[in-house]
Amino acid sequence: MNDEIRLRQEILSAFDRADWAAREALLTAIRHLVAGVLTPPVPSTRKEWVERADQVALTLAIEASGGNISATARRLGVSRVTVYRLIEKYGAGNRTEGA
Numbered sequence: 001m002n003d004e005i006r007l008r009q010e011i012l013s014a015f016d017r018a019d020w021a022a023r024e025a026l027l028t029a030i031r032h033l034v035a036g037v038l039t040p041p042v043p044s045t046r047k048e049w050v051e052r053a054d055q056v057a058l059t060l061a062i063e064a065s066g067g068n069i070s071a072t073a074r075r076l077g078v079s080r081v082t083v084y085r086l087i088e089k090y091g092a093g094n095r096t097e098g099a
Helices: 003-017 020-035 046-064 069-076 080-090
Strands: none
Touching: 020 046, 046 069, 046 080, 069 080
């Protein structure tokens, strides 16, 4: 199974594992997206929505893992290479590596 597809399947699982504050932050972001408050503009295609969901899931997983890439990969059920690739794609910034 493709790592990107697996990541999409893990979005709800990551949400379920997130603490209350992370869930509240995600729900607030979704509400703002729906209301058109956030920039960049609200996604207009299915692909853009999926990419935005991937970006949110990645951000939540990185935060929940304290920036540890190995822990983030385990949390999402993907390889570290995939996490690094997604960080590069979405510009998630510098993170720490560890076991």
